[in-house]
Amino acid sequence: xxxxxxxxxxxxxxxxxxxxxxxxxxxxxxxxxxxxxxxxxxxxxxxxxxxxxxxxxxxxxxxxxxxxxxxxxxxxxxxxxxxxxxxxxxxxxxxxxxxxxxxxxxxxxxxxxxxxxxxxxxxxxxxxxxxxxxxxxxxxxxxxxxxxxxxxxxxxxxxxxxxxxxxxxxxxxxxxxxxxxxxxxxxxxxxxxxxxxxxxxxxxxxxxxxxxxxxxxxxxxxxxxxxxxxxxxxxxxxxxxxxxxxxxxxxxxxxxxxxxxxxxxxxxxxxxxxxxxxxxxxxxxxxxxxxxxxxxxxxxxxxxxxxxxxxxxxxxxxxxxxxxxxxxxxxxxxxxxxxxxxxxxxxxxxxxxxxxxxxxxxxxxxxxxxxxxxxxxxxx
Amino acid sequence: xxxxxxxxxxxxxxxxxxxxxxxxxxxxxxxxxxxxxxxxxxxxxxxxxxxxxxxxxxxxxxxxxxxxxxxxxxxxxxxxxxxxxxxxxxxxxxxxxxxxxxxxxxxxxxxxxxxxxxxxxxxxxxxxxxxxxxxxxxxxxxxxxxxxxxxxxxxxxxxxxxxxxxxxxxxxxxxxxxxxxxxxxxxxxxxxxxxxxxxxxxxxxxxxxxxxxxxxxxxxxxxxxxxxxxxxxxxxxxxxxxxxxxxxxxxxxxxxxxxxxxxxxxxxxxxxxxxxxxxxxxxxxxxxxxxxxxxxxxxxxxxxxxxxxxxxxxxxxxxxxxxxxxxxxxxx
Numbered sequence: 232x233x234x235x236x237x238x239x240x241x242x243x244x245x246x247x248x249x250x251x252x253x254x255x256x257x258x259x260x261x262x263x264x265x266x267x268x269x270x271x272x273x274x275x276x277x278x279x280x281x282x283x284x285x286x287x288x289x290x291x292x293x294x295x296x297x298x299x300x301x302x303x304x305x306x307x308x309x310x311x312x313x314x315x316x317x318x319x320x321x322x323x324x325x326x327x328x329x330x331x332x333x334x335x336x337x338x339x340x341x342x343x344x345x346x347x348x349x350x351x352x353x354x355x356x357x358x359x360x361x362x363x364x365x366x367x368x369x370x371x372x373x374x375x376x377x378x379x380x381x382x383x384x385x386x387x388x389x390x391x392x393x394x395x396x397x398x399x400x401x402x403x404x405x406x407x408x409x410x411x412x413x414x415x416x417x418x419x420x421x422x423x424x425x426x427x428x429x430x431x432x433x434x435x436x437x438x439x440x441x442x443x444x445x446x447x448x449x450x451x452x453x454x455x456x457x458x459x460x461x462x463x464x465x466x467x468x469x470x471x472x473x474x475x476x477x478x479x480x481x482x483x484x485x486x487x488x489x490x491x492x493x494x495x496x497x498x499x500x501x502x503x504x505x506x507x508x509x510x511x512x513x514x515x516x517x518x519x520x521x522x523x524x525x526x527x528x529x530x531x532x533x534x535x536x537x538x539x540x541x542x543x544x545x546x547x548x549x550x551x552x553x554x555x556x557x558x559x560x561x562x563x564x565x566x567x568x569x570x571x572x573x574x575x576x577x578x579x580x581x582x583x584x585x586x587x588x589x590x591x592x593x594x595x596x597x598x599x600x601x602x603x604x605x606x607x608x609x610x611x
Numbered sequence: 612x613x614x615x616x617x618x619x620x621x622x623x624x625x626x627x628x629x630x631x632x633x634x635x636x637x638x639x640x641x642x643x644x645x646x647x648x649x650x651x652x653x654x655x656x657x658x659x660x661x662x663x664x665x666x667x668x669x670x671x672x673x674x675x676x677x678x679x680x681x682x683x684x685x686x687x688x689x690x691x692x693x694x695x696x697x698x699x700x701x702x703x704x705x706x707x708x709x710x711x712x713x714x715x716x717x718x719x720x721x722x723x724x725x726x727x728x729x730x731x732x733x734x735x736x737x738x739x740x741x742x743x744x745x746x747x748x749x750x751x752x753x754x755x756x757x758x759x760x761x762x763x764x765x766x767x768x769x770x771x772x773x774x775x776x777x778x779x780x781x782x783x784x785x786x787x788x789x790x791x792x793x794x795x796x797x798x799x800x801x802x803x804x805x806x807x808x809x810x811x812x813x814x815x816x817x818x819x820x821x822x823x824x825x826x827x828x829x830x831x832x833x834x835x836x837x838x839x840x841x842x843x844x845x846x847x848x849x850x851x852x853x854x855x856x857x858x859x860x861x862x863x864x865x866x867x868x869x870x871x872x873x874x875x876x877x878x879x880x881x882x883x884x885x886x887x888x889x890x891x892x893x894x895x896x897x898x899x900x901x902x903x904x905x906x907x908x909x910x911x912x913x914x915x916x917x918x919x920x921x922x923x924x925x926x927x928x929x930x931x932x933x934x935x936x937x938x939x940x941x942x943x
Contacts, residue, residue: 277731322844332745332766334719341720341802342727349806352712353768355921365845365922368774371745371766379763383778386785390612406722410740413732462787464762466702466753469741476759479703598741599750601762 237456237488237608238388239447242316243549244309246302247437247536248284252309256536256546257553260561261583265535266435267421272335273405280411280418283403284435284537296336296345299438300357303327303400306438307362310396314442315451320364324392326384327354327369328376328399330540330597335404354400371541373597374503375462377439378544378605382460388445398440399542408434422538423565424502424531425509425573432503435537439545454552458590458606459487465600471507477515477602481592484604485519490590492520495527495606497554497591499547500578502531502563503538512594513572523575528586530579534564544595548607551591555609560584612780613839614791615931617832618675618820619897622648622666622796623884629901632894633878637885643815650683652692653755656738659798660714660816661748667818668707668752668794669696675820676832677705677790682755698757700830706760706788709749710775710795712768712889713812717802718742748796760788765889769864770843770916770924771795772892777841777926779821789826794818795893799885813887817894833931835900836909840927847871847914850923854912860902861912862895864923872912891915892924899928 243253248266250256259266266284272294275281286302289295307325311318333352340347350356355367372379377399384397411431412418419430443457461483465473485491501512520527532550533539539546554560560579569578593605619629625640626632645654645662649669654662665682672678680696687693698705718739725734741747746764753762761782765775772795779791797803799814827834842853847864851871861872865881880894881887887894895913902911909930916923 274730277726330744330746334716334745337716337719337806338723340806342724347806349712350768350920353766353771353921355768359845359921363845366843367767367921368765368778369767371764372762373744373746373750379761382761382787383763383781386781386787390781390784404719404723404743405726406719406739406743409722409726409732410735410737410743413735414737414740462761463703464707464750464753464759466757466759466762468754469747469750597746598744599746599762600753601746601750 237458238385239444239453240441240455240457241444241453242310242314242442243454243552244306244440245546245549246286246305247539247546248286248435249535253549253553257550260532260535260550261559263562263564265564266537278412283433285403286436294339296339296347299333299400299402300354302438303354303398304357304361306440307396307398310440310442316442318362320362322366323394323396324366324387325358325364325396326380328380328541329369329371330373330376330401331404332371335402338405372601373599374540375544375595375597375601375603376541378460378595378603379462381605382462382603384443385457385460388443393445395443396440397443398438399545400438401540401542402436403434421565422504422534424500424504424534424563425569425578426566427568427570429504429509432505432538435539437536437539437542437546439542439549441545452610454556455610456608458608459484460603460605461487462603467600469599472511472596473600474511474514477511477596478518480602480604481515481519484606488606490606493526494590495592496588497551497560498527498529499551499591499593500529500531501594501596502533504533509570510572513570517572528560528577528579528584530560531563532561544593544603547593548605551593551607552609555588555591558585558587560586612784613837614780614783614821615824615827615834616819616821616836616838616900617827617834618671619835619900620667620670620674620818621897622663623815629897630905632880632898632901636883652684656741657751658715658718658742660711660796661751663816664709664748664752664794664796665755667816668792671792671818671820672756677820678756694755696756700790702757702759704760704789705758706782706791707749707752707758708763708765708775708779708791708793709752710765710771710889710893711748711797712766712771713797713803714748715742715745717800720802752794758792769920770922771889773913773915773924773926776838776892776896783823790820790822792818792820793893795890797888797890807886809886811885813885813890817890817897819893819896835931836903837929838926843922843924845922846918847923850914850925854925854927858910858912859908861914862898864915864917866917896928903930
């Protein structure tokens with residue numbers, strides 16, 4: 232099978248601050264519901280920016296270890312169920328993209344002496360226990376991790392695998408929040424992607440998963456197809472993204488899918504709300520689509536979920552599938568005055584926009600210059 | 612999916628060449644001094660695993676003939692620092708796959724405990740910022756050497772090094788890169804000692820350059836070993852069965868029962884170099900290259916992980932074509 236036809240998606244699963252399933256998350260996004268909330272897991276008085284997009288699962292008990300693992304298992308179980316797979320996964324590959332692994336548990340171990348076995352740093356241990364999975368891989372590729380894992384999954388399908396599960400997960404670490412708090416002169420009040428007054432990003436939590444197939448089960452049509460995934464690296468700077476390299480990844484994703492900018496109906500922007508990301512992402516899109524893309528609608532969901540880091544690429548992809556199925560694009564919150572580079576982009580604002588959509592582009596770029604771009608088609 | 616190795620680089624206390632990996636020991640050896648190896652400049656903000664990884668990576672790229680120069684940072688006339696190295700193949704054609712489980716743990720713990728002790732973030736040093744994301748080693752390697760292909764950070768537990776080699780072969784098979792730099796690196800520090808319970812963990816890095824046999828032939832690169840037949844299974848017995856046949860030697864995980872591959876010469880590298888976590892698999896492949904360089908015959912199996920872990924991974928390494936087969940290292 233050529234990659235142009237695409238790899239069938241047989242099931243999806245997702246959890247985030249604004250919902251515990253793809254449907255809940257999509258509905259929250261379309262309703263303009265933000266998951267931003269005063270910190271739940273950390274001591275608020277330590278930080279000038281004291282709000283995060285956490286999942287509310289802890290009650291008042293303070294923080295607990297193992298939350299990333301739990302969210303990952305939840306998202307994978309949803310995707311496996313929707314695909315009609317047996318939960319005993321055996322040697323079906325499970326590829327997990329993550330920025331921060333179980334590092335929050337390591338922090339609790341170091342700070343409070345909470346027991347934490349080194350074997351639970353990677354997710355294979357829990358995946359073996361829960362699903363009997365042995366072909367498991369944890370890839371720690373920062374904020375593009377789940378799309379990087381998606382590229383690896385499509386390569387396994389191309390090499391002959393029948394079924395591959397790809398997932399992403401992250402919870403917030405105190406070290407990452409702390410260093411951001413230390414470096415920011417003013418803490419962002421919220422995530423405002425592509426807005427002139429954007430002040431930076433705020434981390435979120437969540438997990439995302441898809442089941443990919445080599446061939447579609449005719450009795451079980453899935454929500455769409457992965458048409459192609461491109462990955463590269465800036466090799467430029469740790470935190471300053473490189474627009475030229477991002478543009479190269481976008482072009483490569485188009486080439487792999489046999490599509491051009493004129494075919495793209497929807498762009499799920501990486502849109503972290505940092506000065507550097509949004510400017511570089513906008514310049515890269517202009518380089519490929521031109522300054523005023525006529526067709527593609529765009530949206531940046533991190534304005535409601537926060538930056539879900541390793542989970543974010545697949546979060547965007549799953550939302551794109553819902554958007555194409557329902558003909559509805561969720562809005563971007565906090566975007567009042569677009570930056571000049573994106574002034575003529577059709578970024579959906581204020582309210583969800585109805586649209587007829589067939590093909591979406593998903594952007595994910597990470598710390599260290601790791602870029603990934605996926606093209607995904609809806610069910611037709 | 613298969614590949615050939617065309618370069619090896621080591622930053623291993625007590626071993627300066629791949630041939631020494633099955634004969635030497637870290638005991639009593641001086642630690643690797645990254646500043647002496649690759650220059651002090653540019654290392655200050657990096658964690659120990661990344662420093663070690665840069666040294667091994669530089670040597671592997673040079674050995675494979677993908678790069679010339681010692682890759683030290685120099686500042687000429689007060690301008691931006693430049694890297695004293697020249698890549699001899701297109702930057703987009705070289706992917707980086709790094710394996711490390713414990714690399715940035717000390718930085719994460721240091722920041723988290725400082726916040727708690729001080730009741731805020733005031734005392735945090737910005738120097739830690741880049742180290743808090745686990746992919747710092749893979750991205751720093753890309754930045755130092757200008758490698759713009761896919762960049763993967765594998766943190767997959769005890770099998771992670773062999774898993775990284777597997778993903779390198781997937782990148783090659785999928786046409787995403789023509790050459791892949793694979794690095795395994797782990798640091799020894801108090802956080803690692805406390806978390807793993809190991810008093811003397813591995814404090815080093817090993818690197819390989821992998822490419823297709825055709826790509827190696829095209830640029831007349833000498834082949835050091837072939838790599839093929841990766842498996843990842845639920846048990847040690849299952850792994851050895853899946854690898855099939857009987858090797859001439861095997862690189863064994865440390866607690867491997869004597870009745871696994873009985874009579875086959877085994878090298879438990881962690882007995883020599885300390886528990887190596889995510890670096891082990893890459894170190895094993897480097898040791899197999901050394902085995903072949905010393906006239907040893909193939910195939911050689913590399914096996915990482917035990918029945919106490921989530922899985923056991925294995926890989927088959929073959930002697931370069933034209934090398935002697937059938938004698939070399941005899942049955943012990």
